[in-house]
Amino acid sequence: MDESWPRVLDAEFGAPVPGEYRAAPEDFVVEECLDFAPEGQGEHLWLWVEKRDLSTLELARRLARACEVTPRDIGYAGMKDRVAVTRQWLSVHLPGREAPADLAERLADAPLALLEQCRHPRKLKRGVHRANRFTLRLSGAVLDDPRLEARWRRLIEIGVPNYFGPQRFGPGGRNLVKARAVLAKGWRKRHDREGMLLSAARSYLFNQLLARRIAAGDWDTPLDGELLVLDGSASQFASDGVDAALLERARRLDVHPSGVLWGTGEAATSAAALAHEQAVIAEEAALAEGLVRAGVRMGRRALRVRLDEPSLMYDEGTLTLEFALPRGAFATAVLRELIGHPSL
Numbered sequence: 001m002d003e004s005w006p007r008v009l010d011a012e013f014g015a016p017v018p019g020e021y022r023a024a025p026e027d028f029v030v031e032e033c034l035d036f037a038p039e040g041q042g043e044h045l046w047l048w049v050e051k052r053d054l055s056t057l058e059l060a061r062r063l064a065r066a067c068e069v070t071p072r073d074i075g076y077a078g079m080k081d082r083v084a085v086t087r088q089w090l091s092v093h094l095p096g097r098e099a100p101a102d103l104a105e106r107l108a109d110a111p112l113a114l115l116e117q118c119r120h121p122r123k124l125k126r127g128v129h130r131a132n133r134f135t136l137r138l139s140g141a142v143l144d145d146p147r148l149e150a151r152w153r154r155l156i157e158i159g160v161p162n163y164f165g166p167q168r169f170g171p172g173g174r175n176l177v178k179a180r181a182v183l184a185k186g187w188r189k190r191h192d193r194e195g196m197l198l199s200a201a202r203s204y205l206f207n208q209l210l211a212r213r214i215a216a217g218d219w220d221t222p223l224d225g226e227l228l229v230l231d232g233s234a235s236q237f238a239s240d241g242v243d244a245a246l247l248e249r250a251r252r253l254d255v256h257p258s259g260v261l262w263g264t265g266e267a268a269t270s271a272a273a274l275a276h277e278q279a280v281i282a283e284e285a286a287l288a289e290g291l292v293r294a295g296v297r298m299g300r301r302a303l304r305v306r307l308d309e310p311s312l313m314y315d316e317g318t319l320t321l322e323f324a325l326p327r328g329a330f331a332t333a334v335l336r337e338l339i340g341h342p343s344l
Helices: 056-067 148-158 171-185 196-216 244-251 271-283 285-293 331-338
Strands: 028-033 044-052 074-076 085-093 112-120 131-138 227-230 236-238 255-261 299-302 308-315 318-326
Touching: 044 056, 056 074, 056 085, 131 331, 148 308, 148 331, 171 196, 171 285, 196 255, 196 271, 196 285, 227 299, 244 255, 255 271, 271 285, 318 331
Parallel strands: 028 085
Antiparallel strands: 028 131, 044 085, 044 112, 074 085, 131 318, 227 236, 227 255, 255 299, 308 318
């Protein structure tokens, strides 16, 4: 993460104490949460899989080979962390045939377990999951920080800055470096099969915008006419004036200000919010213009998220955090407010 992107808690508590959060994959556990279950019949076999220290893309490739299908026949709702233990659904298009009887054996060389399988009429598509549930184990000097629990309680109260995490930019920010080079020449699908470079560029622009809003002190406050996001949903609406009722809804984390995910189209927001966005785009004109030339559609993303069902537990020299975040939000954005670590 860019060290210039501000934390929201530092003004009140100072910089966080150093800590470790992923000494082993078991310290970072993620479970995907859907709002529905497979129906039990259909052309697609859905597999509930637990993987360890393995990326979702590599898991999908291995599953395609094991089921003797092409990678495009594999579906998944979201990309889960590699250095972690994660549980998620994947689907395999197998019309008119069963999965190999020895599927588990074919995958035996991979660090994963098949926990459940069920048929469904449709392929699992990106972004259909509701949330991800995290169990994170911390260690290091931060466990002795007397301010840690206060930081945690404050984050529950005000919400989490919805930064894209360092995973989006690759080790050492290499994805962003590649994105700048590819967009400068003109993006082509062959340069970026999974769209990771486009995603890195848009995520960086969003983080720059969120950092600007935090510095201005209005990252959690609706601006007059701004497009707002209803908590826990994809619903968006333009604020029709900022009154006491709307400010109270924002204080309760019922609604959140939003920021642009840059691309083609018109920015549907207020003049005040647009001024922030245009300032960021002016600073990163090459990235912004490259995204437009690539034909990426403009979108919106909440500037903050709520911690759902949060808990904090100490046990024998470790500290465990549990919470859920809506799809697309990063647990590393939560950790960044709580501990000091080079990757955050």
